[in-house]
Amino acid sequence: MAEGESYGIVGESGSGKSTVLRVLAGLNQEWxxxxxxxxxxxxxxxxxxxxxxxxxxFQDPYGSLHPKKTLDDALAEPLAIHGIGxxxxxxxxxxxxxxxxxxxxxxxxxxxxGGQRQRVAIARALVLEPTLFLLDEPTSAxxxxxxxxxxxxxxxxxxxxxxxxxxxxxxxxxxxxxxERLMVMQHGQCVEEMSAATLSARKPETAYAQxxxxxxxxxxxxx
Amino acid sequence: MxxxxxxxxxxxNLKVNFHTPTGIVRAVRGLSFxLGRERLGIVGESGSGKSMTGRAILDLIPYPGEVLADRMLFRGxxxxxxxxxTRRKLRGRRISMVMQDPKFSLNPVMTVGDQIAEAYRVxxxxxxxxxRERTLAMLDAVQIRxxxxxxxxxxxxxxxxxxxxxMIAMMLIAEPDILIADEPTSAxxxxxxxxxxxxxxxxxxxxxxxxxxxxxDLHLVQSFCDxxxxxxxxxxxxxxxxxxxxxxxxxxxxxxxxxxxxxxxxELGNPKGRLSTLTRDPEWxx
Numbered sequence: 047m048a049e050g051e052s053y054g055i056v057g058e059s060g061s062g063k064s065t066v067l068r069v070l071a072g073l074n075q076e077w078x079x080x081x082x083x084x085x086x087x088x089x090x091x092x093x094x095x096x097x098x099x100x101x102x103x104f105q106d107p108y109g110s111l112h113p114k115k116t117l118d119d120a121l122a123e124p125l126a127i128h129g130i131g132x133x134x135x136x137x138x139x140x141x142x143x144x145x146x147x148x149x150x151x152x153x154x155x156x157x158x159x160g161g162q163r164q165r166v167a168i169a170r171a172l173v174l175e176p177t178l179f180l181l182d183e184p185t186s187a188x189x190x191x192x193x194x195x196x197x198x199x200x201x202x203x204x205x206x207x208x209x210x211x212x213x214x215x216x217x218x219x220x221x222x223x224x225x226e227r228l229m230v231m232q233h234g235q236c237v238e239e240m241s242a243a244t245l246s247a248r249k250p251e252t253a254y255a256q257x258x259x260x261x262x263x264x265x266x267x268x269x
Numbered sequence: 270m271x272x273x274x275x276x277x278x279x280x281x282n283l284k285v286n287f288h289t290p291t292g293i294v295r296a297v298r299g300l301s302f303x304l305g306r307e308r309l310g311i312v313g314e315s316g317s318g319k320s321m322t323g324r325a326i327l328d329l330i331p332y333p334g335e336v337l338a339d340r341m342l343f344r345g346x347x348x349x350x351x352x353x354x355t356r357r358k359l360r361g362r363r364i365s366m367v368m369q370d371p372k373f374s375l376n377p378v379m380t381v382g383d384q385i386a387e388a389y390r391v392x393x394x395x396x397x398x399x400x401r402e403r404t405l406a407m408l409d410a411v412q413i414r415x416x417x418x419x420x421x422x423x424x425x426x427x428x429x430x431x432x433x434x435x436m437i438a439m440m441l442i443a444e445p446d447i448l449i450a451d452e453p454t455s456a457x458x459x460x461x462x463x464x465x466x467x468x469x470x471x472x473x474x475x476x477x478x479x480x481x482x483x484x485x486d487l488h489l490v491q492s493f494c495d496x497x498x499x500x501x502x503x504x505x506x507x508x509x510x511x512x513x514x515x516x517x518x519x520x521x522x523x524x525x526x527x528x529x530x531x532x533x534x535x536e537l538g539n540p541k542g543r544l545s546t547l548t549r550d551p552e553w554x555x
Contacts (some may be wrong), residue, residue: 058458059429160315189314189485193542194533201543216458221546223535228306246538261459264492265466 049177052204052211053151054228054242056258062234067180070212071102072173083178097259098128101171105183107163111155117166120149124174137167140169142197163190168199179204181213185220197224222246228256277447277479278326279365280306281340283319288333296321296334298503298554304447304479310494310511311483312530318503319483323449326481327360344446362392365440369452371432375424380409382420382434385442392443407438411468430461434468441472448473449481454489466493487530491515491530499527502554511512526553 047051055063069076070081072092081088084099092100104110111120121137130136136194141148144165155163164184169180185193186201197220204211215221221228230237230250238252250256260266280450285297297318302309311319325336328348341348343364348356355536368374376384378521385407386400395403403418408416411434433453440448454462470493486491491514492498499506504522513519520528531545 058460061319114421180421190530191314191533191547194535194546197535198543198546219535219537222537224518246540248538257460262537265463265470266492267470 047106047210049210050208051227052213054225054226055214055231056216056218056221056228057231060233061231063231064182065234066231067102067182067212067236068215069246071100071180072096072100076145085108094128099176099241100178100180101174101176102180102182103164103167103171103184106187107160107167108155108187110167111163113155114248116152116154117146117169118167120155121170121173124170128174130174136173140173143172143203144169156259157163159192160188161195164192164196167184168196168203171205176209179212181211183215184213186215186217200224218245218259230258276303276305276342279340279342280326280338282332282338283325283341284337284428284506285318285325285330286335286337288335296503297325298501299501300496300498300505302505303400303510304481306477306479307496308473308480308482308494310490310497311481311500312485312487312490312497314319314485314530316502317500319500320451321503322500323366323451323483325330326447326449327358327364327366329360329366338355361388361440361445362443363445364447364449365443365445366449366451367433367440367453369427369466371424371427371436372456374436375432377424381427381432382422385435385439388439389442403442408435410441410472411435411438412464417453430465433457434463435449437468437472438464439478443501444476445478447479449479449483451483452485453482455484455486457515461491487514487534499524499530501526501549504554506553525550 057063060152069077075090114177121140122133125133125136125159138148141151146165169240185196203209213221213224222242225242227241232254236253238250240250248259281301283297283300287294289419302323313319324330330336338349382404385404389395389400389403405416408419413419413434454465482494491511494511497511497514498508506526532545533547535544
């Protein structure tokens, strides 16, 4: 993957797409092979600078925020861990970047809707000003209208900050919208790699990718 | 209207209210529809009252909720005025419901086969052997290979798709007239989703059931159902034939909310730079 690119991973549950992402993030240490990120072979245990540059946004905004911490606490924690000063300004900026009013800063997660929580999760990743974003099904727990808002936000952030995205999703339309290239996974293996143009032209080469594409288009009655 | 065309279910001005310490929450506010032997889809975002509608029909609204309606007729009988005991007999036997997540809806300490057999024996006079045979036939009908082996499995031993089929088997074994399916495939992968829908579709067609299909997925409802109700804030925004959802020439007749929902979906082969987001008009709820 080149810098500034957006890459999608699609597949059914159990196909290993989230696991790949967790290995890249350094959350899963049971792997073999070679992972090269930022032109550097990465060891099993990554250093602090790596974690600062690579941030992950998880699927479930109801589970990924601490229920007893305010947004301010949630956003201040990564800054404290990395010993970054200037927390005040960075938190305010991260909140405004994701389109949340500053009045939300001292609220708890239960006072927010699902879409707002996912914005907080994105803001928490943003405060460290990372260059690589790992997105694990960032919108699959959200309604379509909220999904559109979050996807727009992610698109805008990417253009503005020159971020690199790896997006995992089961929704081909979302990946087609967000990514330039994608990989289809099945049973822990890459079945096919293609460009978004191939996907929208509905011309994948392998039978499995074809089947996935047909299935994503809804129900078809025979005869 | 002659006897033959009496609708399976007629609902007039259905309201579901929850009396909470902070005021009344109106989950459903005045929904009317009728259901024949067809696939009726109800779509809407979370909080639009679609699940509550399904539950209200079955009298499964928990305290402190209340169900009000001008009329709620099941084959001409009024569900609201009938004794509780009569209504309880209808539930499961004549009207049943498939829930969203098999993980939480099956009894974890009972084999799936015994659970289905139990559902059969609650509603039919049958001995254990007959119930077992019916169950195996039903598991076969929902396309579970090796029904004998699956009968003896516990819910944690079956996959999500298989669990959902077990639930469908359990709901259909009593041969109900109406099946309410509340997001029956949302927890499943797309390919498994289609298999489950195919089973539902075949059973609805072959048994002449009425199906209420509750979902948030517009594409799915459009491709699967005959008619669609679009709900927002507890109200029906519009009711239309499902085919019209995909018909560009019918778009001018669509409600702005429906258009908004369609507009915020990313589409393959039709790249949009920015997805349109939904602007909600308070007038829709007036």
